[in-house]
Amino acid sequence: MSADTEKLHTVVHDGNGPPALIVHGALGSRSYWNDNVAALAEVCQPVVIELWGHGRSPSPADTNRYRPSGYVAEFERIRCELGTSQVWVIGQSMGAAWVLHYVLANPERVIDAVLTNDTEEGRFQRLLPTVRLIPGVEIADVPASHAVNAQDPAGWNSATTSFMRHHRSGTSRTH
Template sequence: MIDELSVVVHDGQGPPLLLVHGMLASRAQWLLNLPAFSTFATPVTVELWGHHLSPSPSDPDAYKPATYSRIFETIRRNLGVDEWFVGGCSLGAALTMRYSLEYPNRVLGQFLTNSSSAFADEDTCRTWRESSSGSYARIIQGGMKAVNRIAVHPRHAKRLPEEVKQALLVDAESHSVEGIAATMRWTSPFASVRANLAQLKVPSMLLCGSFERRFRPLRAYAKTAMPSLVVHDLPAGHAVNMEAADTFNVLVDTFVSRLAPRSAHVS
Protein backbone atom coordinates (compact mmCIF):
# COMPACT_ATOMS: atom_id res chain seq x y z
CA MET A 1 0.00 0.00 0.00
CA ILE A 2 2.77 2.43 0.94
CA ASP A 3 4.55 1.89 -2.36
CA GLU A 4 1.38 2.74 -4.27
CA LEU A 5 0.93 6.25 -2.90
CA SER A 6 1.82 8.78 -5.60
CA VAL A 7 5.11 10.41 -4.59
CA VAL A 8 7.30 12.62 -6.78
CA VAL A 9 10.77 13.77 -5.75
CA HIS A 10 11.44 16.94 -7.73
CA ASP A 11 14.83 18.36 -8.64
CA GLY A 12 16.05 20.76 -5.99
CA GLN A 13 18.98 22.47 -4.35
CA GLY A 14 18.50 21.81 -0.67
CA PRO A 15 16.94 19.64 2.04
CA PRO A 16 13.85 17.60 1.25
CA LEU A 17 10.52 19.35 1.76
CA LEU A 18 7.41 17.16 1.96
CA LEU A 19 4.38 18.89 0.42
CA VAL A 20 0.85 17.61 1.07
CA HIS A 21 -2.13 19.13 -0.74
CA GLY A 22 -5.67 19.67 0.46
CA MET A 23 -8.98 17.91 -0.16
CA LEU A 24 -9.87 17.54 -3.86
CA ALA A 25 -6.56 19.07 -4.95
CA SER A 26 -3.47 17.32 -6.31
CA ARG A 27 0.23 17.99 -6.72
CA ALA A 28 -0.87 20.70 -9.18
CA GLN A 29 -1.65 22.76 -6.06
CA TRP A 30 2.09 23.44 -5.89
CA LEU A 31 2.47 24.51 -9.51
CA LEU A 32 3.24 28.13 -8.61
CA ASN A 33 5.52 27.16 -5.74
CA LEU A 34 7.73 24.37 -7.07
CA PRO A 35 10.06 26.51 -9.23
CA ALA A 36 10.86 28.74 -6.25
CA PHE A 37 11.00 25.91 -3.72
CA SER A 38 13.47 24.02 -5.90
CA THR A 39 16.04 26.79 -5.47
CA PHE A 40 16.36 26.17 -1.72
CA ALA A 41 14.88 22.70 -1.12
CA THR A 42 14.15 19.36 -2.77
CA PRO A 43 10.34 19.25 -3.01
CA VAL A 44 8.62 15.92 -2.43
CA THR A 45 4.97 16.00 -3.47
CA VAL A 46 2.49 13.42 -2.22
CA GLU A 47 -1.06 12.88 -3.43
CA LEU A 48 -3.68 11.68 -0.97
CA TRP A 49 -5.47 8.40 -1.48
CA GLY A 50 -8.09 8.65 -4.21
CA HIS A 51 -6.64 11.90 -5.55
CA HIS A 52 -5.27 12.09 -9.10
CA LEU A 53 -2.55 9.41 -9.42
CA SER A 54 -2.94 7.77 -6.01
CA PRO A 55 -5.12 4.66 -5.80
CA SER A 56 -8.07 4.07 -3.49
CA PRO A 57 -7.40 1.27 -1.00
CA SER A 58 -10.42 -0.70 0.17
CA ASP A 59 -9.14 -0.86 3.76
CA PRO A 60 -10.53 2.04 5.84
CA ASP A 61 -7.39 2.02 7.98
CA ALA A 62 -5.39 3.23 4.98
CA TYR A 63 -7.16 6.60 5.15
CA LYS A 64 -6.68 7.25 8.84
CA PRO A 65 -4.34 10.11 9.79
CA ALA A 66 -2.05 7.82 11.78
CA THR A 67 -1.51 5.71 8.67
CA TYR A 68 -0.51 8.77 6.69
CA SER A 69 2.08 9.56 9.38
CA ARG A 70 3.60 6.12 8.96
CA ILE A 71 3.63 6.52 5.19
CA PHE A 72 5.35 9.90 5.41
CA GLU A 73 7.97 8.39 7.71
CA THR A 74 8.59 5.59 5.21
CA ILE A 75 9.05 8.17 2.46
CA ARG A 76 11.64 9.97 4.58
CA ARG A 77 13.57 6.78 5.23
CA ASN A 78 13.50 5.91 1.55
CA LEU A 79 15.03 9.30 0.76
CA GLY A 80 18.01 8.40 2.92
CA VAL A 81 17.84 11.51 5.12
CA ASP A 82 17.60 11.84 8.88
CA GLU A 83 15.52 15.03 8.86
CA TRP A 84 13.38 17.05 6.50
CA PHE A 85 10.92 19.90 6.30
CA VAL A 86 7.18 19.35 5.91
CA GLY A 87 4.41 21.59 4.67
CA GLY A 88 0.71 21.12 4.15
CA CYS A 89 -2.35 23.00 2.98
CA SER A 90 -5.79 22.60 4.52
CA LEU A 91 -6.36 18.86 5.15
CA GLY A 92 -2.75 18.30 4.16
CA ALA A 93 -1.67 20.62 6.97
CA ALA A 94 -3.57 18.52 9.50
CA LEU A 95 -1.73 15.43 8.27
CA THR A 96 1.74 16.98 8.28
CA MET A 97 1.13 18.45 11.73
CA ARG A 98 0.21 15.01 13.04
CA TYR A 99 3.38 13.63 11.50
CA SER A 100 5.37 16.36 13.28
CA LEU A 101 3.73 15.36 16.55
CA GLU A 102 4.53 11.69 16.09
CA TYR A 103 8.03 12.10 14.63
CA PRO A 104 9.32 15.40 16.04
CA ASN A 105 12.97 14.39 15.82
CA ARG A 106 12.63 13.99 12.05
CA VAL A 107 11.19 17.43 11.32
CA LEU A 108 13.45 20.45 10.91
CA GLY A 109 10.46 22.74 10.58
CA GLN A 110 6.90 22.83 9.28
CA PHE A 111 4.69 25.32 7.52
CA LEU A 112 0.94 25.15 7.38
CA THR A 113 -1.94 27.10 5.91
CA ASN A 114 -5.58 27.70 6.84
CA SER A 115 -6.84 24.34 8.08
CA SER A 116 -10.18 23.81 9.75
CA SER A 117 -9.32 20.10 9.74
CA ALA A 118 -6.25 20.67 11.90
CA PHE A 119 -7.76 23.04 14.45
CA ALA A 120 -11.36 21.82 14.76
CA ASP A 121 -12.66 21.49 18.32
CA GLU A 122 -14.20 18.31 19.69
CA ASP A 123 -17.81 19.40 19.09
CA THR A 124 -17.04 20.09 15.43
CA CYS A 125 -15.19 16.80 15.05
CA ARG A 126 -18.08 14.93 16.64
CA THR A 127 -20.49 16.52 14.18
CA TRP A 128 -18.22 15.56 11.29
CA ARG A 129 -17.93 11.98 12.53
CA GLU A 130 -21.67 11.64 12.98
CA SER A 131 -22.36 12.87 9.45
CA SER A 132 -19.46 11.12 7.74
CA SER A 133 -21.21 7.84 7.00
CA GLY A 134 -24.05 9.73 5.32
CA SER A 135 -21.57 11.80 3.32
CA TYR A 136 -19.81 8.62 2.26
CA ALA A 137 -23.06 7.07 1.06
CA ARG A 138 -24.10 10.19 -0.86
CA ILE A 139 -20.78 10.39 -2.69
CA ILE A 140 -20.79 6.69 -3.57
CA GLN A 141 -24.37 6.91 -4.81
CA GLY A 142 -23.93 10.22 -6.63
CA GLY A 143 -20.61 9.40 -8.26
CA MET A 144 -18.44 12.04 -9.87
CA LYS A 145 -21.37 14.46 -10.09
CA ALA A 146 -21.55 14.40 -6.29
CA VAL A 147 -17.78 14.89 -6.03
CA ASN A 148 -18.02 17.91 -8.32
CA ARG A 149 -20.65 19.47 -6.06
CA ILE A 150 -18.42 19.42 -2.97
CA ALA A 151 -17.81 23.03 -1.92
CA VAL A 152 -14.00 22.76 -1.91
CA HIS A 153 -13.81 21.37 -5.45
CA PRO A 154 -11.52 23.66 -7.48
CA ARG A 155 -14.29 24.27 -10.02
CA HIS A 156 -15.96 26.47 -7.39
CA ALA A 157 -12.84 28.53 -6.61
CA LYS A 158 -13.09 32.22 -7.47
CA ARG A 159 -9.61 33.60 -6.73
CA LEU A 160 -7.28 30.96 -8.15
CA PRO A 161 -4.89 32.01 -10.92
CA GLU A 162 -6.24 30.50 -14.13
CA GLU A 163 -3.10 28.47 -14.83
CA VAL A 164 -3.24 26.52 -11.59
CA LYS A 165 -7.05 26.26 -11.58
CA GLN A 166 -7.02 24.60 -14.99
CA ALA A 167 -4.27 22.20 -13.90
CA LEU A 168 -6.27 21.26 -10.81
CA LEU A 169 -9.40 20.69 -12.89
CA VAL A 170 -7.54 18.41 -15.28
CA ASP A 171 -6.16 16.38 -12.37
CA ALA A 172 -9.59 16.30 -10.71
CA GLU A 173 -10.90 14.25 -13.61
CA SER A 174 -8.71 11.41 -12.30
CA HIS A 175 -10.01 11.54 -8.73
CA SER A 176 -11.65 8.35 -7.51
CA VAL A 177 -15.21 8.48 -6.22
CA GLU A 178 -14.42 5.71 -3.75
CA GLY A 179 -11.22 7.38 -2.57
CA ILE A 180 -12.83 10.78 -2.10
CA ALA A 181 -15.75 9.24 -0.22
CA ALA A 182 -13.36 7.29 2.01
CA THR A 183 -11.32 10.43 2.70
CA MET A 184 -14.49 12.18 3.85
CA ARG A 185 -15.41 9.16 5.98
CA TRP A 186 -12.08 8.19 7.53
CA THR A 187 -9.58 11.05 7.15
CA SER A 188 -11.16 14.47 7.61
CA PRO A 189 -13.31 13.71 10.70
CA PHE A 190 -10.27 12.36 12.56
CA ALA A 191 -7.62 14.81 11.39
CA SER A 192 -7.75 17.47 14.11
CA VAL A 193 -4.63 17.95 16.23
CA ARG A 194 -6.14 20.74 18.34
CA ALA A 195 -5.90 18.75 21.58
CA ASN A 196 -2.16 18.21 21.06
CA LEU A 197 -1.00 21.62 19.90
CA ALA A 198 0.91 22.30 23.12
CA GLN A 199 3.03 19.23 22.40
CA LEU A 200 4.18 20.52 19.00
CA LYS A 201 7.80 21.46 19.57
CA VAL A 202 9.12 21.73 16.01
CA PRO A 203 9.58 25.23 14.51
CA SER A 204 6.26 26.09 12.92
CA MET A 205 4.98 28.79 10.58
CA LEU A 206 1.36 29.53 9.68
CA LEU A 207 0.87 31.27 6.34
CA CYS A 208 -2.67 32.52 6.79
CA GLY A 209 -5.02 33.62 4.04
CA SER A 210 -6.55 36.61 5.79
CA PHE A 211 -9.66 36.81 3.57
CA GLU A 212 -11.08 33.56 4.98
CA ARG A 213 -13.22 34.89 7.81
CA ARG A 214 -14.28 31.54 9.22
CA PHE A 215 -10.65 30.66 9.89
CA ARG A 216 -9.91 33.77 11.96
CA PRO A 217 -11.01 32.29 15.32
CA LEU A 218 -8.91 29.19 14.62
CA ARG A 219 -5.92 31.35 13.74
CA ALA A 220 -6.28 33.13 17.06
CA TYR A 221 -6.56 29.84 18.92
CA ALA A 222 -3.50 28.40 17.18
CA LYS A 223 -1.40 31.39 18.18
CA THR A 224 -2.53 31.08 21.79
CA ALA A 225 -2.01 27.31 21.96
CA MET A 226 1.36 27.52 20.19
CA PRO A 227 3.07 30.67 21.51
CA SER A 228 6.15 30.07 19.36
CA LEU A 229 4.08 29.78 16.17
CA VAL A 230 5.18 32.31 13.57
CA VAL A 231 2.14 33.74 11.76
CA HIS A 232 2.14 35.69 8.51
CA ASP A 233 -1.16 37.07 7.23
CA LEU A 234 -1.30 37.18 3.44
CA PRO A 235 -3.86 38.92 1.19
CA ALA A 236 -5.55 35.71 0.05
CA GLY A 237 -8.33 33.31 0.85
CA HIS A 238 -8.17 29.63 1.77
CA ALA A 239 -5.82 28.69 -1.08
CA VAL A 240 -3.10 31.03 0.13
CA ASN A 241 -0.17 29.23 -1.53
CA MET A 242 -1.80 29.74 -4.93
CA GLU A 243 -3.49 33.10 -4.47
CA ALA A 244 -0.44 34.82 -2.97
CA ALA A 245 2.26 32.59 -4.41
CA ASP A 246 5.08 35.12 -4.70
CA THR A 247 4.92 36.22 -1.07
CA PHE A 248 4.27 32.66 0.07
CA ASN A 249 7.39 31.44 -1.73
CA VAL A 250 9.61 34.11 -0.19
CA LEU A 251 8.37 33.33 3.32
CA VAL A 252 8.95 29.60 2.93
CA ASP A 253 12.42 30.29 1.51
CA THR A 254 13.32 32.44 4.51
CA PHE A 255 11.92 29.85 6.94
CA VAL A 256 13.74 26.89 5.40
CA SER A 257 17.01 28.73 4.84
CA ARG A 258 17.12 29.82 8.48
CA LEU A 259 16.65 26.31 9.83
CA ALA A 260 18.31 24.05 7.26
CA PRO A 261 21.61 22.36 8.14
CA ARG A 262 24.12 22.58 5.32
CA SER A 263 24.30 18.80 4.95
CA ALA A 264 20.55 18.07 4.77
CA HIS A 265 20.32 17.09 1.10
CA VAL A 266 18.81 14.07 -0.60
CA SER A 267 21.58 11.60 -1.40
Protein backbone atom coordinates (compact mmCIF):
# COMPACT_ATOMS: atom_id res chain seq x y z
CA MET A 1 0.00 0.00 0.00
CA SER A 2 1.09 3.56 -0.59
CA ALA A 3 0.42 6.78 1.28
CA ASP A 4 -2.25 7.47 -1.32
CA THR A 5 -4.21 4.36 -0.37
CA GLU A 6 -3.37 4.07 3.34
CA LYS A 7 -5.76 6.22 5.30
CA LEU A 8 -6.79 6.40 8.93
CA HIS A 9 -10.06 4.56 9.47
CA THR A 10 -12.87 7.00 10.22
CA VAL A 11 -16.50 6.57 11.13
CA VAL A 12 -18.61 9.60 10.25
CA HIS A 13 -21.79 9.78 12.32
CA ASP A 14 -24.86 11.93 11.75
CA GLY A 15 -25.00 14.96 13.99
CA ASN A 16 -26.17 18.53 14.52
CA GLY A 17 -23.39 20.98 13.96
CA PRO A 18 -19.88 21.16 12.60
CA PRO A 19 -17.71 18.03 12.43
CA ALA A 20 -15.64 16.97 15.42
CA LEU A 21 -12.52 14.87 14.83
CA ILE A 22 -12.49 12.42 17.77
CA VAL A 23 -9.23 10.58 18.49
CA HIS A 24 -8.62 7.78 21.02
CA GLY A 25 -5.39 7.08 22.90
CA ALA A 26 -2.71 4.39 22.57
CA LEU A 27 -3.90 0.80 22.44
CA GLY A 28 -7.49 1.94 22.00
CA SER A 29 -10.01 2.07 19.19
CA ARG A 30 -13.16 3.78 18.04
CA SER A 31 -15.03 1.81 20.72
CA TYR A 32 -13.64 4.20 23.38
CA TRP A 33 -16.26 6.68 22.23
CA ASN A 34 -19.32 4.38 22.18
CA ASP A 35 -20.78 6.00 25.33
CA ASN A 36 -20.20 9.50 23.93
CA VAL A 37 -21.23 9.56 20.26
CA ALA A 38 -24.98 10.00 20.81
CA ALA A 39 -24.50 12.95 23.18
CA LEU A 40 -21.90 14.55 20.91
CA ALA A 41 -24.25 14.21 17.93
CA GLU A 42 -26.55 16.72 19.63
CA VAL A 43 -23.93 19.48 19.14
CA CYS A 44 -21.65 18.29 16.32
CA GLN A 45 -21.09 15.66 13.66
CA PRO A 46 -18.89 13.03 15.38
CA VAL A 47 -16.05 11.76 13.19
CA VAL A 48 -14.34 8.97 15.10
CA ILE A 49 -10.78 8.28 13.97
CA GLU A 50 -8.63 5.22 14.67
CA LEU A 51 -4.88 5.74 15.00
CA TRP A 52 -2.36 3.97 12.80
CA GLY A 53 -2.15 0.29 13.72
CA HIS A 54 -5.29 0.42 15.85
CA GLY A 55 -8.73 -1.01 15.08
CA ARG A 56 -9.34 -0.90 11.34
CA SER A 57 -6.54 1.55 10.48
CA PRO A 58 -3.58 0.13 8.58
CA SER A 59 -0.01 -0.01 9.89
CA PRO A 60 2.04 1.93 7.34
CA ALA A 61 5.62 0.83 6.67
CA ASP A 62 6.64 4.50 6.40
CA THR A 63 7.47 5.47 10.00
CA ASN A 64 7.01 9.16 9.15
CA ARG A 65 3.26 8.54 9.06
CA TYR A 66 3.39 7.92 12.85
CA ARG A 67 5.06 11.26 13.60
CA PRO A 68 3.07 14.34 14.62
CA SER A 69 3.37 15.72 11.08
CA GLY A 70 1.92 12.47 9.68
CA TYR A 71 -1.12 12.70 11.94
CA VAL A 72 -1.53 16.41 11.20
CA ALA A 73 -1.56 15.64 7.47
CA GLU A 74 -4.14 12.86 7.93
CA PHE A 75 -6.42 15.02 10.09
CA GLU A 76 -6.20 17.78 7.49
CA ARG A 77 -7.02 15.27 4.72
CA ILE A 78 -10.07 14.16 6.70
CA ARG A 79 -11.19 17.76 7.26
CA CYS A 80 -10.89 18.46 3.54
CA GLU A 81 -12.81 15.29 2.63
CA LEU A 82 -15.59 16.42 4.99
CA GLY A 83 -15.80 19.64 2.96
CA THR A 84 -15.68 21.95 5.98
CA SER A 85 -13.49 24.92 6.79
CA GLN A 86 -13.34 24.21 10.55
CA VAL A 87 -13.65 21.28 12.92
CA TRP A 88 -13.82 20.63 16.63
CA VAL A 89 -11.02 18.36 17.85
CA ILE A 90 -11.44 15.94 20.73
CA GLY A 91 -8.58 13.76 21.93
CA GLN A 92 -8.05 11.20 24.67
CA SER A 93 -4.58 10.58 26.16
CA MET A 94 -2.16 10.17 23.22
CA GLY A 95 -5.00 11.27 20.93
CA ALA A 96 -5.01 14.55 22.88
CA ALA A 97 -1.38 15.06 21.90
CA TRP A 98 -2.13 14.41 18.23
CA VAL A 99 -5.02 16.88 18.19
CA LEU A 100 -2.86 19.49 19.95
CA HIS A 101 -0.30 19.11 17.15
CA TYR A 102 -3.14 19.68 14.67
CA VAL A 103 -4.23 22.82 16.52
CA LEU A 104 -0.66 24.17 16.44
CA ALA A 105 -0.31 23.49 12.72
CA ASN A 106 -3.81 24.63 11.67
CA PRO A 107 -5.34 26.99 14.25
CA GLU A 108 -7.56 28.60 11.64
CA ARG A 109 -9.12 25.18 10.96
CA VAL A 110 -10.06 24.50 14.60
CA ILE A 111 -13.21 25.68 16.35
CA ASP A 112 -12.03 24.61 19.81
CA ALA A 113 -10.53 21.53 21.49
CA VAL A 114 -11.64 19.08 24.14
CA LEU A 115 -8.93 17.02 25.85
CA THR A 116 -9.48 14.09 28.16
CA ASN A 117 -7.10 11.86 30.16
CA ASP A 118 -4.21 14.13 29.29
CA THR A 119 -3.18 15.66 32.61
CA GLU A 120 -1.28 12.58 33.76
CA GLU A 121 0.60 12.47 30.47
CA GLY A 122 3.40 14.92 31.27
CA ARG A 123 5.15 14.31 27.97
CA PHE A 124 2.12 15.78 26.18
CA GLN A 125 1.69 18.71 28.55
CA ARG A 126 4.56 20.63 26.94
CA LEU A 127 2.25 21.43 24.01
CA LEU A 128 -0.52 22.99 26.11
CA PRO A 129 1.14 26.33 27.02
CA THR A 130 1.82 27.08 23.34
CA VAL A 131 -1.66 26.04 22.21
CA ARG A 132 -3.28 28.11 24.97
CA LEU A 133 -1.61 31.21 23.49
CA ILE A 134 -3.36 30.83 20.13
CA PRO A 135 -5.96 33.59 19.89
CA GLY A 136 -9.51 32.35 19.47
CA VAL A 137 -8.87 28.71 20.36
CA GLU A 138 -10.20 27.51 23.69
CA ILE A 139 -9.42 24.18 25.31
CA ALA A 140 -11.61 22.24 27.71
CA ASP A 141 -9.88 19.60 29.83
CA VAL A 142 -12.63 17.12 30.75
CA PRO A 143 -12.04 14.03 32.95
CA ALA A 144 -12.26 10.76 31.02
CA SER A 145 -15.22 8.54 30.38
CA HIS A 146 -14.17 5.66 28.18
CA ALA A 147 -13.95 1.90 28.14
CA VAL A 148 -10.69 2.08 30.11
CA ASN A 149 -12.05 4.62 32.59
CA ALA A 150 -15.85 4.59 32.33
CA GLN A 151 -16.55 6.19 35.70
CA ASP A 152 -19.11 8.75 34.60
CA PRO A 153 -20.05 8.78 30.90
CA ALA A 154 -23.09 11.00 31.55
CA GLY A 155 -20.92 13.52 33.41
CA TRP A 156 -18.33 13.61 30.62
CA ASN A 157 -21.04 13.96 28.00
CA SER A 158 -22.73 16.78 29.91
CA ALA A 159 -19.49 18.72 30.50
CA THR A 160 -18.30 18.31 26.93
CA THR A 161 -21.56 19.17 25.18
CA SER A 162 -22.06 22.14 27.52
CA PHE A 163 -18.62 23.46 26.56
CA MET A 164 -19.39 22.95 22.88
CA ARG A 165 -22.81 24.62 23.12
CA HIS A 166 -21.45 27.66 24.92
CA HIS A 167 -18.50 28.17 22.62
CA ARG A 168 -18.12 28.63 18.93
CA SER A 169 -20.78 27.52 16.52
CA GLY A 170 -18.26 26.70 13.83
CA THR A 171 -18.34 30.00 12.00
CA SER A 172 -15.09 31.32 10.59
CA ARG A 173 -13.03 33.68 12.68
CA THR A 174 -9.70 35.38 12.25
CA HIS A 175 -6.62 34.57 14.29
